[in-house]
Amino acid sequence: MIRILIADDHQMFIDGLTSLLVKEKDVEVTGFANTGEEVLKAVENRRPDVVLLDINMPGLNGIQTTAALKKKYPDIKILILTMYKTRAFINGLVRTGASGYILKNTGNAELLEAIRTVHAGGTFYSKAVAETLTERVNRYTETEDVSLSKREIEIIKELSKGLTTKEVAEKLFISFYTVETHRKNMLAKLQLTNTAELILYAAQSGLLDME
Amino acid sequence: MIRILIADDHQMFIDGLTSLLVKEKDVEVTGFANTGEEVLKAVENRRPDVVLLDINMPGLNGIQTTAALKKKYPDIKILILTMYKTRAFINGLVRTGASGYILKNTGNAELLEAIRTVHAGGTFYSKAVAETLTERVNRYTETEDVSLSKREIEIIKELSKGLTTKEVAEKLFISFYTVETHRKNMLAKLQLTNTAELILYAAQSGLLDME
DNA sequence: ACCCCTTTACCCGTTTTCAGGTATTGCGGC
DNA sequence: GCCGCAATACCTGAAAACGGGTAAAGGGGT
Numbered sequence: 001m002i003r004i005l006i007a008d009d010h011q012m013f014i015d016g017l018t019s020l021l022v023k024e025k026d027v028e029v030t031g032f033a034n035t036g037e038e039v040l041k042a043v044e045n046r047r048p049d050v051v052l053l054d055i056n057m058p059g060l061n062g063i064q065t066t067a068a069l070k071k072k073y074p075d076i077k078i079l080i081l082t083m084y085k086t087r088a089f090i091n092g093l094v095r096t097g098a099s100g101y102i103l104k105n106t107g108n109a110e111l112l113e114a115i116r117t118v119h120a121g122g123t124f125y126s127k128a129v130a131e132t133l134t135e136r137v138n139r140y141t142e143t144e145d146v147s148l149s150k151r152e153i154e155i156i157k158e159l160s161k162g163l164t165t166k167e168v169a170e171k172l173f174i175s176f177y178t179v180e181t182h183r184k185n186m187l188a189k190l191q192l193t194n195t196a197e198l199i200l201y202a203a204q205s206g207l208l209d210m211e
Numbered sequence: 212m213i214r215i216l217i218a219d220d221h222q223m224f225i226d227g228l229t230s231l232l233v234k235e236k237d238v239e240v241t242g243f244a245n246t247g248e249e250v251l252k253a254v255e256n257r258r259p260d261v262v263l264l265d266i267n268m269p270g271l272n273g274i275q276t277t278a279a280l281k282k283k284y285p286d287i288k289i290l291i292l293t294m295y296k297t298r299a300f301i302n303g304l305v306r307t308g309a310s311g312y313i314l315k316n317t318g319n320a321e322l323l324e325a326i327r328t329v330h331a332g333g334t335f336y337s338k339a340v341a342e343t344l345t346e347r348v349n350r351y352t353e354t355e356d357v358s359l360s361k362r363e364i365e366i367i368k369e370l371s372k373g374l375t376t377k378e379v380a381e382k383l384f385i386s387f388y389t390v391e392t393h394r395k396n397m398l399a400k401l402q403l404t405n406t407a408e409l410i411l412y413a414a415q416s417g418l419l420d421m422e
Numbered sequence: 423a424c425c426c427c428t429t430t431a432c433c434c435g436t437t438t439t440c441a442g443g444t445a446t447t448g449c450g451g452c
Numbered sequence: 453g454c455c456g457c458a459a460t461a462c463c464t465g466a467a468a469a470c471g472g473g474t475a476a477a478g479g480g481g482t
Contacts, residue, residue, distance in 0.1 A: 010294060010315035012322060016227020019234070034316070083221060104221035105245070111223060149428060162408030164468065177431050195407045197373030203414035360458060375438065388461050
């Protein structure tokens with residue numbers, strides 16, 4: 001019996017998925033969580049084998065949650081579930097210890113396959129995600145790491161609220177030039193041209209709270 | 212028997228929801244669709260009583276789909292299903308003929324209540340959505356209409372791709388000044404300060420394809 | 423100990439956006 | 453037939469962002 005915990009901020013999604021999974025004889029849904037913080041508590045209580053983790057949750061982000069879980073429970077399997085080919089996170093998540101990564105627009109057959117695979121100790125990536133990974137390798141020859149740093153994400157978040165570089169600098173108690181450097185570094189490493197595009201990138205990557 | 216069609220770009224969500232709904236004796240899931248275009252075809256073939264419509268789908272947007280459906284099938288009930296308190300759309304959707312509006316982070320009890328209510332000819336709004344509506348009324352005394360025009364949305368989409376005002380103008384074969392005017396009008400009516408914030412607004416409103 | 427990455431900071435010339443107007447055409451609704 | 457809104461277009465000065473550098477301190481990992 002594979003004990004599963006579902007973490008997603010949309011209760012409707014959890015309810016639906018639970019209804020779908022309980023039909024399987026080798027799968028048991030032991031609990032759910034709506035925020036990153038709840039996941040930690042729920043895992044503590046329920047001790048699942050596999051956590052289906054949506055990275056786009058309010059509060060703790062996917063990497064932080066994955067890292068925290070893996071540190072405390074090294075044997076736990078984490079299957080990332082997301083709507084986007086979350087470019088900014090893929091590398092980080094794989095390094096941190098996620099066992100798999102699947103998109104929400106895949107069918108339930110693939111989901112079950114993924115669950116059984118990671119439970120057995122393997123790794124599983126949605127076809128589209130695998131393509132994104134190799135696509136990047138092809139484009140830059142080297143396996144470029146496009147993940148953003150904590151500070152960079154912090155700055156995107158402020159910019160997305162409509163603050164100017166100067167205002168962000170004041171809010172974070174750093175120099176205008178520093179914020180400008182961070183922004184420019186992000187544009188360069190993500191190969192984007194301006195802040196507007198950067199915000200869309202961040203939104204699509206699940207970096208920004210979609211309220 | 213209430214015949215239901217589910218439209219959402221995430222197959223996993225459709226599968227889950229279907230599994231959940233088929234347990235009800237008065238509900239029947241007759242089909243699904245992953246894009247706006249598919250919805251029109253699927254409704255033609257399946258003739259559902261109620262369409263659960265996610266507005267954040269690639270292709271046709273929620274208003275366009277709702278308008279097309281209502282025009283062809285005036286008796287059909289449309290229940291908008293979304294993750295956001297999609298501010299830019301609420302007014303437009305209600306005017307266009309949606310019978311209800313519920314958020315994905317509500318539980319299945321509320322979903323079923325909504326389905327039965329709209330099928331019976333009533334309207335149903337998630338508590339949070341109702342709050343957003345009244346909140347706006349309170350804030351501006353008048354029921355301000357914050358919906359964006361077709362052209363405005365077109366312009367946001369281009370801006371989100373990293374194009375400058377000049378480039379958007381060239382692409383749409385209009386004057387630089389016109390694009391500038393549209394952008395400024397949007398900032399003014401949405402009470403935002405710059406393009407970065409506008410992009411986040413658009414993303415949160417489901418105006419931009421989240422790929 | 424060394425290297426890499428993060429975070430910090432600075433300069434400058436050019437382009438773009440912002441904020442504040444004004445104004446005309448054309449279409450759909452009443 | 454008129455009203456209103458959508459879409460179009462224009463102007464200007466000030467502020468901000470962009471692109472292109474350079475540089476140095478500090479932390480984590482091998």
